[in-house]
Amino acid sequence: METNIEKNVRTLIGQKAPGSVLIHSDLMQGFAVEFTRGGKEKFIADHNDKLSLLFGNISIYQPTFNYKFLPEKKTDVRNRRSEVGVLSEYFRKNVADWYTKDPVFSFSGKGPYTYNEPVKASGPEIDPFGDTSFFNYLYDQDTLLFHYGSEFKHSTVLHYIERKLGTVPYRYDKIFEGIVVDGDEEISVRYKYHVRPWGKHLDYDWDKIIADLVNENILYKQEENNTRICFCSVREMTDFLFTKISGDPLYLLDKETLQWVAPSLDKLGRAFTKSDFE
Template sequence: MHTKESLMKQLEELKIKKEGTLLVHSSYKSLGVVEGGPDTVLDALSEYMKDGLLVLPTHTWEYINKDNPVFDVKNSPTNVGILTELFRKREGVIRSEHPTHSVAALGKDAEAFVAGEYKHETPCARESVYGKLVDRHAQVLLLGVDFKRNTYIHGVEEWIDIPERVTDTHEQLFSILHTGEKVEVPSRRHYGLSWSEHFWKVEELLMEEGSLYKGKLGDATVLVDDAAKTTELLTELLQANPDLFSDNEPLEEKWRTFFHKK
Protein backbone atom coordinates (compact mmCIF):
# COMPACT_ATOMS: atom_id res chain seq x y z
CA MET A 1 0.00 0.00 0.00
CA HIS A 2 1.30 3.44 -0.92
CA THR A 3 1.41 6.28 1.62
CA LYS A 4 1.97 10.01 1.47
CA GLU A 5 5.55 9.47 2.55
CA SER A 6 6.27 6.77 -0.04
CA LEU A 7 4.74 8.87 -2.81
CA MET A 8 6.84 11.89 -1.81
CA LYS A 9 9.96 9.72 -1.86
CA GLN A 10 9.10 8.60 -5.38
CA LEU A 11 8.57 12.20 -6.49
CA GLU A 12 12.09 12.94 -5.30
CA GLU A 13 13.40 9.91 -7.16
CA LEU A 14 11.66 11.25 -10.28
CA LYS A 15 13.73 14.44 -9.90
CA ILE A 16 10.67 16.67 -9.64
CA LYS A 17 11.90 20.17 -8.82
CA LYS A 18 10.43 21.18 -5.47
CA GLU A 19 10.73 24.91 -6.11
CA GLY A 20 9.66 24.73 -9.74
CA THR A 21 6.32 24.51 -11.54
CA LEU A 22 4.67 21.11 -11.92
CA LEU A 23 1.59 20.36 -14.04
CA VAL A 24 0.03 16.96 -13.34
CA HIS A 25 -2.19 15.05 -15.78
CA SER A 26 -3.48 12.02 -13.92
CA SER A 27 -5.26 8.70 -13.72
CA TYR A 28 -5.86 8.04 -10.04
CA LYS A 29 -6.67 4.36 -10.49
CA SER A 30 -3.27 3.76 -12.09
CA LEU A 31 -1.57 4.42 -8.73
CA GLY A 32 -2.88 1.24 -7.14
CA VAL A 33 -3.91 1.12 -3.48
CA VAL A 34 -3.16 4.34 -1.63
CA GLU A 35 -3.73 4.69 2.11
CA GLY A 36 -6.29 7.47 2.49
CA GLY A 37 -7.29 7.45 -1.17
CA PRO A 38 -7.05 10.37 -3.61
CA ASP A 39 -6.72 12.97 -0.86
CA THR A 40 -3.44 11.34 0.17
CA VAL A 41 -2.14 11.71 -3.39
CA LEU A 42 -3.03 15.41 -3.36
CA ASP A 43 -1.48 15.80 0.09
CA ALA A 44 1.76 14.25 -1.19
CA LEU A 45 1.89 16.45 -4.28
CA SER A 46 0.96 19.60 -2.34
CA GLU A 47 3.49 19.05 0.44
CA TYR A 48 6.25 18.10 -1.96
CA MET A 49 5.63 21.25 -4.03
CA LYS A 50 5.05 23.59 -1.06
CA ASP A 51 7.91 25.87 -2.16
CA GLY A 52 6.91 25.77 -5.82
CA LEU A 53 3.73 25.84 -7.91
CA LEU A 54 1.46 22.81 -8.31
CA VAL A 55 -0.99 22.90 -11.23
CA LEU A 56 -3.73 20.46 -12.25
CA PRO A 57 -6.03 20.80 -15.28
CA THR A 58 -9.69 21.40 -14.43
CA HIS A 59 -11.02 21.28 -17.97
CA THR A 60 -14.70 21.49 -18.90
CA TRP A 61 -14.42 21.28 -22.70
CA GLU A 62 -16.48 18.08 -22.71
CA TYR A 63 -19.72 19.84 -21.76
CA ILE A 64 -19.24 23.61 -21.99
CA ASN A 65 -20.27 24.50 -25.54
CA LYS A 66 -22.71 26.62 -27.56
CA ASP A 67 -25.65 24.58 -26.20
CA ASN A 68 -24.42 24.82 -22.60
CA PRO A 69 -22.32 27.98 -22.73
CA VAL A 70 -21.88 29.09 -19.11
CA PHE A 71 -18.79 28.11 -17.10
CA ASP A 72 -18.85 28.87 -13.38
CA VAL A 73 -15.33 28.94 -11.97
CA LYS A 74 -16.53 28.02 -8.48
CA ASN A 75 -19.04 25.32 -9.35
CA SER A 76 -18.47 23.75 -12.79
CA PRO A 77 -17.04 20.25 -12.27
CA THR A 78 -13.99 19.07 -14.17
CA ASN A 79 -14.15 16.37 -16.83
CA VAL A 80 -10.57 15.14 -16.36
CA GLY A 81 -10.60 12.88 -13.31
CA ILE A 82 -11.16 12.67 -9.59
CA LEU A 83 -7.85 14.22 -8.53
CA THR A 84 -8.60 17.37 -10.50
CA GLU A 85 -12.12 17.66 -9.10
CA LEU A 86 -10.96 17.28 -5.51
CA PHE A 87 -7.97 19.58 -6.01
CA ARG A 88 -9.99 22.53 -7.33
CA LYS A 89 -12.06 22.54 -4.11
CA ARG A 90 -9.08 22.55 -1.74
CA GLU A 91 -8.24 25.45 0.53
CA GLY A 92 -5.74 27.83 -1.04
CA VAL A 93 -6.19 26.47 -4.57
CA ILE A 94 -7.03 29.07 -7.23
CA ARG A 95 -8.83 28.06 -10.41
CA SER A 96 -8.44 29.97 -13.66
CA GLU A 97 -11.49 31.39 -15.43
CA HIS A 98 -11.17 30.05 -18.98
CA PRO A 99 -14.51 28.43 -19.92
CA THR A 100 -13.15 25.19 -21.43
CA HIS A 101 -9.46 24.82 -20.46
CA SER A 102 -9.15 26.04 -16.89
CA VAL A 103 -6.46 24.90 -14.48
CA ALA A 104 -6.17 25.02 -10.70
CA ALA A 105 -2.97 26.16 -9.00
CA LEU A 106 -1.55 26.05 -5.49
CA GLY A 107 1.57 27.72 -4.19
CA LYS A 108 4.07 30.29 -5.38
CA ASP A 109 2.54 32.95 -7.68
CA ALA A 110 -0.66 30.91 -8.10
CA GLU A 111 -2.90 33.95 -8.37
CA ALA A 112 -0.72 35.66 -10.96
CA PHE A 113 -0.29 32.41 -12.88
CA VAL A 114 -4.04 31.93 -13.44
CA ALA A 115 -5.07 35.60 -13.76
CA GLY A 116 -7.02 36.77 -16.80
CA GLU A 117 -7.48 33.42 -18.51
CA TYR A 118 -11.02 34.29 -19.65
CA LYS A 119 -9.50 36.91 -21.97
CA HIS A 120 -8.04 34.30 -24.33
CA GLU A 121 -10.11 33.36 -27.38
CA THR A 122 -8.40 29.98 -27.92
CA PRO A 123 -7.88 27.01 -25.57
CA CYS A 124 -4.08 27.25 -25.32
CA ALA A 125 -3.01 30.79 -26.25
CA ARG A 126 0.70 31.60 -25.98
CA GLU A 127 -0.08 34.16 -23.26
CA SER A 128 -2.17 31.63 -21.32
CA VAL A 129 -1.12 29.27 -18.55
CA TYR A 130 0.06 26.81 -21.22
CA GLY A 131 2.55 29.32 -22.58
CA LYS A 132 3.57 30.24 -19.05
CA LEU A 133 4.53 26.59 -18.47
CA VAL A 134 7.16 27.00 -21.16
CA ASP A 135 8.36 30.36 -19.83
CA ARG A 136 8.69 28.90 -16.33
CA HIS A 137 10.55 25.78 -17.56
CA ALA A 138 7.83 23.70 -15.93
CA GLN A 139 7.82 19.94 -15.63
CA VAL A 140 4.73 18.04 -16.76
CA LEU A 141 3.99 14.82 -14.88
CA LEU A 142 1.88 12.39 -16.91
CA LEU A 143 0.72 10.13 -14.10
CA GLY A 144 -0.63 6.86 -15.48
CA VAL A 145 -1.56 8.56 -18.76
CA ASP A 146 0.43 8.76 -21.98
CA PHE A 147 1.66 11.65 -24.07
CA LYS A 148 -1.76 11.93 -25.75
CA ARG A 149 -3.00 13.72 -22.62
CA ASN A 150 -0.32 16.42 -22.74
CA THR A 151 -2.55 19.47 -23.35
CA TYR A 152 0.09 22.14 -23.95
CA ILE A 153 1.20 20.31 -27.13
CA HIS A 154 -2.06 21.64 -28.60
CA GLY A 155 -0.60 25.01 -27.72
CA VAL A 156 2.64 24.36 -29.57
CA GLU A 157 0.63 23.63 -32.72
CA GLU A 158 -1.51 26.71 -32.11
CA TRP A 159 1.47 29.01 -31.55
CA ILE A 160 3.03 28.16 -34.90
CA ASP A 161 -0.35 28.22 -36.66
CA ILE A 162 -0.70 24.63 -37.85
CA PRO A 163 -3.82 24.63 -40.07
CA GLU A 164 -7.14 23.21 -38.89
CA ARG A 165 -6.32 22.99 -35.20
CA VAL A 166 -8.71 25.66 -33.93
CA THR A 167 -11.85 26.94 -35.61
CA ASP A 168 -11.88 30.23 -37.50
CA THR A 169 -15.30 31.08 -36.07
CA HIS A 170 -16.21 31.70 -32.45
CA GLU A 171 -18.72 30.13 -30.08
CA GLN A 172 -20.31 32.56 -27.66
CA LEU A 173 -19.33 31.19 -24.25
CA PHE A 174 -19.48 32.83 -20.84
CA SER A 175 -17.45 32.65 -17.64
CA ILE A 176 -18.76 33.44 -14.18
CA LEU A 177 -15.65 34.82 -12.49
CA HIS A 178 -14.54 34.58 -8.87
CA THR A 179 -16.12 38.00 -8.34
CA GLY A 180 -19.49 36.66 -9.50
CA GLU A 181 -19.39 38.77 -12.68
CA LYS A 182 -20.56 37.00 -15.85
CA VAL A 183 -18.42 37.86 -18.86
CA GLU A 184 -18.65 36.98 -22.55
CA VAL A 185 -15.83 34.80 -23.85
CA PRO A 186 -16.00 34.42 -27.65
CA SER A 187 -14.12 31.17 -28.12
CA ARG A 188 -12.43 29.45 -31.02
CA ARG A 189 -12.55 25.73 -30.32
CA HIS A 190 -10.42 22.74 -31.18
CA TYR A 191 -11.68 20.95 -34.29
CA GLY A 192 -13.76 17.80 -33.74
CA LEU A 193 -10.90 15.44 -34.53
CA SER A 194 -8.72 15.05 -31.46
CA TRP A 195 -5.19 15.54 -32.80
CA SER A 196 -3.89 14.69 -29.34
CA GLU A 197 -4.63 11.03 -30.08
CA HIS A 198 -1.60 11.21 -32.38
CA PHE A 199 0.85 12.79 -29.90
CA TRP A 200 2.17 9.33 -28.93
CA LYS A 201 4.18 9.35 -32.16
CA VAL A 202 6.93 11.53 -30.68
CA GLU A 203 7.37 9.89 -27.27
CA GLU A 204 10.44 7.84 -28.22
CA LEU A 205 12.00 10.72 -30.13
CA LEU A 206 11.61 13.08 -27.17
CA MET A 207 13.14 10.47 -24.86
CA GLU A 208 16.11 10.15 -27.21
CA GLU A 209 16.50 13.93 -27.19
CA GLY A 210 16.35 14.09 -23.38
CA SER A 211 13.20 16.13 -22.90
CA LEU A 212 11.06 13.20 -21.69
CA TYR A 213 11.76 10.28 -19.35
CA LYS A 214 9.89 7.47 -17.64
CA GLY A 215 9.53 6.53 -13.99
CA LYS A 216 7.12 5.22 -11.36
CA LEU A 217 4.71 6.80 -8.90
CA GLY A 218 2.77 4.32 -6.81
CA ASP A 219 2.07 1.48 -9.24
CA ALA A 220 1.76 3.89 -12.16
CA THR A 221 4.17 4.33 -15.01
CA VAL A 222 4.74 8.06 -15.40
CA LEU A 223 6.32 10.36 -17.95
CA VAL A 224 8.15 13.51 -16.89
CA ASP A 225 8.26 16.15 -19.60
CA ASP A 226 10.43 19.27 -19.79
CA ALA A 227 7.94 21.76 -21.23
CA ALA A 228 10.51 24.25 -22.54
CA LYS A 229 12.77 21.70 -24.19
CA THR A 230 9.86 19.75 -25.71
CA THR A 231 8.39 22.97 -27.07
CA GLU A 232 11.71 23.89 -28.65
CA LEU A 233 12.07 20.45 -30.27
CA LEU A 234 8.48 20.14 -31.47
CA THR A 235 8.40 23.69 -32.81
CA GLU A 236 11.38 22.92 -35.01
CA LEU A 237 9.95 19.57 -36.07
CA LEU A 238 6.46 20.93 -36.80
CA GLN A 239 7.84 23.82 -38.81
CA ALA A 240 9.63 21.26 -40.98
CA ASN A 241 6.65 18.90 -41.02
CA PRO A 242 3.30 20.64 -40.31
CA ASP A 243 1.48 17.34 -40.92
CA LEU A 244 3.35 15.57 -38.12
CA PHE A 245 0.21 14.88 -36.06
CA SER A 246 -2.24 14.67 -38.94
CA ASP A 247 -2.26 10.87 -38.99
CA ASN A 248 -1.97 8.07 -36.46
CA GLU A 249 0.88 6.22 -38.15
CA PRO A 250 4.27 5.66 -36.50
CA LEU A 251 6.85 8.37 -37.01
CA GLU A 252 8.69 7.97 -40.31
CA GLU A 253 12.39 7.21 -40.04
CA LYS A 254 13.38 10.51 -41.66
CA TRP A 255 11.69 12.37 -38.80
CA ARG A 256 13.11 10.03 -36.16
CA THR A 257 16.58 11.08 -37.28
CA PHE A 258 15.68 14.73 -37.90
CA PHE A 259 17.78 16.09 -35.05
CA HIS A 260 20.62 13.59 -35.52
CA LYS A 261 21.36 14.96 -39.00
CA LYS A 262 21.80 18.53 -37.87
Protein backbone atom coordinates in the same frame (compact mmCIF):
# COMPACT_ATOMS: atom_id res chain seq x y z
CA MET B 1 7.56 4.28 3.63
CA GLU B 2 8.69 5.28 0.14
CA THR B 3 8.74 2.68 -2.63
CA ASN B 4 11.66 2.45 -5.04
CA ILE B 5 9.80 4.32 -7.76
CA GLU B 6 8.92 7.14 -5.35
CA LYS B 7 12.59 7.47 -4.42
CA ASN B 8 13.67 7.43 -8.08
CA VAL B 9 11.11 10.06 -9.06
CA ARG B 10 12.06 12.23 -6.08
CA THR B 11 15.73 12.09 -7.13
CA LEU B 12 14.96 13.00 -10.75
CA ILE B 13 12.66 15.84 -9.72
CA GLY B 14 15.37 17.15 -7.40
CA GLN B 15 17.86 17.17 -10.27
CA LYS B 16 15.49 19.21 -12.45
CA ALA B 17 14.57 21.57 -9.59
CA PRO B 18 11.38 22.96 -11.15
CA GLY B 19 9.73 26.08 -9.80
CA SER B 20 6.23 24.82 -10.63
CA VAL B 21 4.50 21.63 -11.71
CA LEU B 22 1.35 20.79 -13.69
CA ILE B 23 -0.11 17.45 -12.61
CA HIS B 24 -2.30 15.26 -14.83
CA SER B 25 -3.51 12.24 -12.88
CA ASP B 26 -5.01 8.77 -12.97
CA LEU B 27 -4.92 7.49 -9.40
CA MET B 28 -5.27 3.83 -10.37
CA GLN B 29 -1.71 3.95 -11.70
CA GLY B 30 -0.26 6.47 -9.27
CA PHE B 31 1.92 5.67 -6.26
CA ALA B 32 0.88 2.72 -4.10
CA VAL B 33 -1.89 3.87 -1.75
CA GLU B 34 -4.10 1.50 0.22
CA PHE B 35 -7.81 1.70 -0.57
CA THR B 36 -10.20 0.62 2.17
CA ARG B 37 -13.90 -0.05 1.65
CA GLY B 38 -15.84 3.21 1.79
CA GLY B 39 -12.66 5.25 1.97
CA LYS B 40 -12.71 6.99 -1.42
CA GLU B 41 -12.15 10.49 -0.01
CA LYS B 42 -9.20 9.32 2.12
CA PHE B 43 -7.76 7.46 -0.87
CA ILE B 44 -7.78 10.67 -2.93
CA ALA B 45 -6.43 12.74 -0.01
CA ASP B 46 -3.57 10.28 0.51
CA HIS B 47 -2.53 10.62 -3.13
CA ASN B 48 -2.68 14.39 -2.81
CA ASP B 49 -0.50 14.22 0.32
CA LYS B 50 2.10 12.08 -1.46
CA LEU B 51 2.32 14.62 -4.29
CA SER B 52 2.50 17.53 -1.84
CA LEU B 53 5.45 15.86 -0.10
CA LEU B 54 7.11 15.08 -3.43
CA PHE B 55 6.98 18.68 -4.68
CA GLY B 56 7.40 20.52 -1.40
CA ASN B 57 6.88 24.27 -1.57
CA ILE B 58 6.86 24.74 -5.35
CA SER B 59 3.67 25.92 -7.07
CA ILE B 60 1.30 23.09 -8.01
CA TYR B 61 -1.24 23.40 -10.84
CA GLN B 62 -3.92 20.96 -11.92
CA PRO B 63 -6.29 21.07 -14.92
CA THR B 64 -9.95 21.57 -14.06
CA PHE B 65 -11.24 21.34 -17.63
CA ASN B 66 -15.00 21.48 -18.12
CA TYR B 67 -16.50 21.32 -21.62
CA LYS B 68 -20.12 22.31 -20.86
CA PHE B 69 -19.55 25.93 -21.96
CA LEU B 70 -19.40 24.79 -25.59
CA PRO B 71 -23.02 23.51 -25.84
CA GLU B 72 -24.51 25.59 -22.99
CA LYS B 73 -22.79 28.93 -23.82
CA LYS B 74 -22.41 29.71 -20.11
CA THR B 75 -20.14 28.63 -17.25
CA ASP B 76 -19.91 29.48 -13.55
CA VAL B 77 -16.20 29.41 -12.77
CA ARG B 78 -16.63 29.13 -9.00
CA ASN B 79 -18.97 26.14 -9.07
CA ARG B 80 -18.11 24.05 -12.15
CA ARG B 81 -16.67 20.61 -11.50
CA SER B 82 -13.46 19.35 -13.05
CA GLU B 83 -14.19 16.75 -15.72
CA VAL B 84 -10.61 15.44 -15.85
CA GLY B 85 -10.25 13.24 -12.80
CA VAL B 86 -11.16 12.89 -9.14
CA LEU B 87 -7.82 14.23 -7.90
CA SER B 88 -8.15 17.45 -9.87
CA GLU B 89 -11.65 18.01 -8.44
CA TYR B 90 -10.42 17.27 -4.90
CA PHE B 91 -7.53 19.68 -5.44
CA ARG B 92 -9.87 22.39 -6.77
CA LYS B 93 -12.25 22.13 -3.80
CA ASN B 94 -9.87 21.44 -0.91
CA VAL B 95 -6.33 22.54 -1.75
CA ALA B 96 -6.15 25.22 -4.45
CA ASP B 97 -5.69 28.88 -3.60
CA TRP B 98 -6.97 30.15 -6.96
CA TYR B 99 -8.48 29.20 -10.30
CA THR B 100 -8.44 30.60 -13.83
CA LYS B 101 -11.58 31.80 -15.61
CA ASP B 102 -11.06 30.18 -19.01
CA PRO B 103 -14.48 28.85 -20.11
CA VAL B 104 -13.16 25.37 -20.97
CA PHE B 105 -9.43 24.88 -20.29
CA SER B 106 -9.35 26.17 -16.73
CA PHE B 107 -6.74 25.43 -14.08
CA SER B 108 -6.54 25.66 -10.30
CA GLY B 109 -3.34 26.22 -8.39
CA LYS B 110 -1.59 26.36 -5.05
CA GLY B 111 1.13 28.98 -4.72
CA PRO B 112 1.63 32.55 -5.95
CA TYR B 113 -0.88 33.68 -8.58
CA THR B 114 1.09 35.72 -11.12
CA TYR B 115 -0.86 34.76 -14.25
CA ASN B 116 -2.28 37.76 -16.14
CA GLU B 117 -5.82 36.45 -16.60
CA PRO B 118 -7.27 37.47 -20.03
CA VAL B 119 -10.93 36.99 -18.97
CA LYS B 120 -11.35 40.36 -17.26
CA ALA B 121 -13.98 42.42 -19.04
CA SER B 122 -16.84 41.96 -21.47
CA GLY B 123 -16.07 41.47 -25.13
CA PRO B 124 -12.64 39.82 -25.38
CA GLU B 125 -11.80 37.02 -27.77
CA ILE B 126 -10.27 34.24 -25.71
CA ASP B 127 -7.74 31.89 -27.29
CA PRO B 128 -7.08 29.06 -24.79
CA PHE B 129 -3.80 28.17 -26.52
CA GLY B 130 -2.60 31.64 -27.52
CA ASP B 131 -0.04 34.09 -26.20
CA THR B 132 -2.19 35.10 -23.22
CA SER B 133 -3.25 31.55 -22.32
CA PHE B 134 -2.30 29.64 -19.20
CA PHE B 135 -0.42 27.22 -21.45
CA ASN B 136 1.85 30.08 -22.49
CA TYR B 137 2.26 30.93 -18.81
CA LEU B 138 3.42 27.34 -18.21
CA TYR B 139 5.93 27.73 -21.04
CA ASP B 140 7.27 31.03 -19.69
CA GLN B 141 7.65 29.52 -16.22
CA ASP B 142 9.25 26.35 -17.61
CA THR B 143 6.76 24.35 -15.57
CA LEU B 144 7.27 20.61 -15.11
CA LEU B 145 4.57 18.56 -16.88
CA PHE B 146 3.98 15.58 -14.55
CA HIS B 147 1.78 12.66 -15.57
CA TYR B 148 0.87 10.88 -12.36
CA GLY B 149 -0.50 7.56 -13.59
CA SER B 150 -2.15 9.23 -16.58
CA GLU B 151 -1.02 8.59 -20.13
CA PHE B 152 1.22 11.09 -21.89
CA LYS B 153 -1.17 11.04 -24.84
CA HIS B 154 -3.54 13.17 -22.74
CA SER B 155 -1.08 16.09 -22.85
CA THR B 156 -3.22 19.04 -23.96
CA VAL B 157 -0.02 21.08 -24.27
CA LEU B 158 0.28 19.73 -27.82
CA HIS B 159 -2.54 22.05 -28.90
CA TYR B 160 -0.55 24.99 -27.52
CA ILE B 161 2.46 23.87 -29.57
CA GLU B 162 0.28 23.68 -32.69
CA ARG B 163 -1.04 27.19 -32.02
CA LYS B 164 2.50 28.45 -31.45
CA LEU B 165 3.18 27.56 -35.08
CA GLY B 166 0.40 30.00 -36.01
CA THR B 167 -1.82 27.37 -37.55
CA VAL B 168 -1.65 23.71 -38.56
CA PRO B 169 -3.34 22.73 -41.82
CA TYR B 170 -5.40 19.88 -40.36
CA ARG B 171 -7.31 21.94 -37.75
CA TYR B 172 -9.50 25.01 -37.97
CA ASP B 173 -11.01 27.52 -35.56
CA LYS B 174 -14.59 27.88 -34.38
CA ILE B 175 -15.93 30.78 -32.33
CA PHE B 176 -18.27 30.10 -29.40
CA GLU B 177 -19.95 33.12 -27.85
CA GLY B 178 -21.16 32.92 -24.27
CA ILE B 179 -21.07 34.13 -20.69
CA VAL B 180 -18.48 33.53 -17.97
CA VAL B 181 -20.02 33.94 -14.50
CA ASP B 182 -17.71 34.82 -11.60
CA GLY B 183 -19.75 35.58 -8.49
CA ASP B 184 -21.90 38.61 -9.27
CA GLU B 185 -19.95 39.38 -12.45
CA GLU B 186 -21.03 38.17 -15.90
CA ILE B 187 -18.44 38.49 -18.67
CA SER B 188 -19.32 38.15 -22.36
CA VAL B 189 -16.64 36.27 -24.30
CA ARG B 190 -15.91 35.03 -27.80
CA TYR B 191 -14.07 31.72 -27.41
CA LYS B 192 -11.65 30.71 -30.19
CA TYR B 193 -11.71 26.92 -30.15
CA HIS B 194 -9.07 24.89 -32.02
CA VAL B 195 -11.02 21.94 -33.48
CA ARG B 196 -10.42 18.80 -35.51
CA PRO B 197 -12.36 18.18 -38.76
CA TRP B 198 -15.93 17.18 -37.95
CA GLY B 199 -16.66 13.48 -38.41
CA LYS B 200 -13.07 12.56 -39.30
CA HIS B 201 -10.44 10.45 -37.55
CA LEU B 202 -7.62 12.64 -36.28
CA ASP B 203 -5.06 11.40 -33.78
CA TYR B 204 -1.37 11.70 -33.07
CA ASP B 205 1.41 9.17 -33.45
CA TRP B 206 2.04 8.99 -29.74
CA ASP B 207 4.52 6.11 -29.91
CA LYS B 208 6.74 8.14 -32.26
CA ILE B 209 6.35 11.36 -30.27
CA ILE B 210 7.16 9.67 -26.96
CA ALA B 211 10.14 7.77 -28.43
CA ASP B 212 11.57 10.98 -29.90
CA LEU B 213 11.17 12.86 -26.60
CA VAL B 214 12.76 10.01 -24.61
CA ASN B 215 15.66 9.70 -27.07
CA GLU B 216 16.33 13.43 -26.69
CA ASN B 217 16.38 13.07 -22.87
CA ILE B 218 13.40 15.40 -22.62
CA LEU B 219 10.78 12.93 -21.36
CA TYR B 220 11.51 10.77 -18.31
CA LYS B 221 9.54 7.58 -17.66
CA GLN B 222 9.39 5.47 -14.50
CA GLU B 223 7.30 2.32 -14.06
CA GLU B 224 7.05 -0.16 -11.20
CA ASN B 225 4.29 -2.72 -10.65
CA ASN B 226 1.05 -0.77 -11.21
CA THR B 227 2.64 2.67 -10.96
CA ARG B 228 3.30 4.70 -14.10
CA ILE B 229 4.98 8.12 -14.02
CA CYS B 230 6.34 10.32 -16.80
CA PHE B 231 7.38 13.96 -16.83
CA CYS B 232 9.19 16.64 -18.80
CA SER B 233 9.84 20.35 -19.00
CA VAL B 234 6.99 22.13 -20.78
CA ARG B 235 9.49 24.46 -22.43
CA GLU B 236 11.88 21.72 -23.58
CA MET B 237 9.03 19.63 -24.98
CA THR B 238 7.47 22.63 -26.70
CA ASP B 239 10.71 23.81 -28.29
CA PHE B 240 11.57 20.32 -29.54
CA LEU B 241 8.14 19.55 -31.02
CA PHE B 242 7.80 23.08 -32.41
CA THR B 243 10.99 22.50 -34.37
CA LYS B 244 9.62 19.17 -35.62
CA ILE B 245 6.32 20.56 -36.88
CA SER B 246 8.01 23.64 -38.31
CA GLY B 247 9.92 21.27 -40.59
CA ASP B 248 6.96 18.96 -41.18
CA PRO B 249 3.47 20.34 -40.32
CA LEU B 250 2.08 16.79 -40.34
CA TYR B 251 4.78 15.35 -38.04
CA LEU B 252 2.43 14.77 -35.09
CA LEU B 253 -0.19 12.77 -37.00
CA ASP B 254 -0.61 8.99 -36.94
CA LYS B 255 -0.70 6.86 -40.09
CA GLU B 256 -4.50 6.50 -40.23
CA THR B 257 -4.88 10.28 -40.09
CA LEU B 258 -2.17 10.88 -42.69
CA GLN B 259 -3.92 8.54 -45.13
CA TRP B 260 -6.78 11.00 -45.58
CA VAL B 261 -5.28 14.33 -44.44
CA ALA B 262 -2.28 14.41 -46.79
CA PRO B 263 -4.19 13.78 -50.06
CA SER B 264 -7.05 16.10 -48.95
CA LEU B 265 -4.64 18.96 -48.29
CA ASP B 266 -2.84 18.32 -51.59
CA LYS B 267 -6.16 18.46 -53.46
CA LEU B 268 -7.24 21.69 -51.72
CA GLY B 269 -3.84 23.35 -51.95
CA ARG B 270 -4.49 25.07 -48.62
CA ALA B 271 -5.28 24.43 -44.95
CA PHE B 272 -8.70 23.12 -43.90
CA THR B 273 -11.46 25.58 -43.06
CA LYS B 274 -14.75 25.13 -41.24
CA SER B 275 -16.72 25.16 -44.50
CA ASP B 276 -14.86 22.06 -45.69
CA PHE B 277 -16.54 19.93 -43.01
CA GLU B 278 -19.47 21.79 -41.47
